[in-house]
Amino acid sequence: MIITGNDREKISKLQEQLATEFEMKNLGGLKYFLGIEVARSRQGIFLSQRKYVLDLLSETGMLDCKPADTPVVQNHGLGEFPN
């Protein structure tokens, strides 16, 4: 879960409340959520799905595959046209 807001006291309060009934684990700043990698600096926030894609390639055994812009031949058509 992500917690954000401009009221730091309320944020800590919520943390405390949650900890009274759930076994909470503080992961610190937001780093990875729903497949999105988050990197924060003073200039802004950088989002990427690099890890998500690598995990997906790993799961499907396609890590060694060559990248292609499109996975099928272009303008192939749906069936065969004899003439």
Added chain:
Amino acid sequence: MAHKLSTEDVPNTVNEALNNPNWIQMIEEEMEALQKNNTWKFVPLPEGKKTMGCRWVFSVKHKADGSVERYKARLVAKGYTQTYGIDYQETFSPVAKLNTMRVLISLAVNLDWPLHQFDVKNVFLHKDLEQEVYMDVPFSLTSPMQGKVVCKLQKTLYGLKQSPRAWFGRFSFAMRRYGYKQSNSDHTLFLKH
């Protein structure tokens, strides 16, 4: 890093896992958590009832850079053998919307808000199970029970059809009790002014 991601050996069965101390330790930790949460009690199987199977599932969690973050062992119930209307009723549970996350990130950037991330350990074990479900006694290194006993589940174990929904209900209930309003456009968003 591609190399690391693809060559990590993940066991398929408990027997395979027992060759590696990392996995043994994880099995023991998971078993401890299950016992601490009173996930089940040992009972003789009542006549006419059937047990559900269970199995250990192993996985390696990687950090964003591909290095190993931790090993994970989880006991799951074979929920696919459950019958709708008998072992469970409703199962829908919402997932956070990506758009909501983008809005939160945008707010954080523009208003300079902090972004904290939290995880709940063993989420499903926080909710009492309402249905009567019996499960086979799982393999463990220190299995104390012998004879004809089974596990009567008391908590929503991983793998049960009703577990995600039960957890979400439990969590929303808590958030509303803290005075947070559940958003109508995304039920996984809770707001407080």
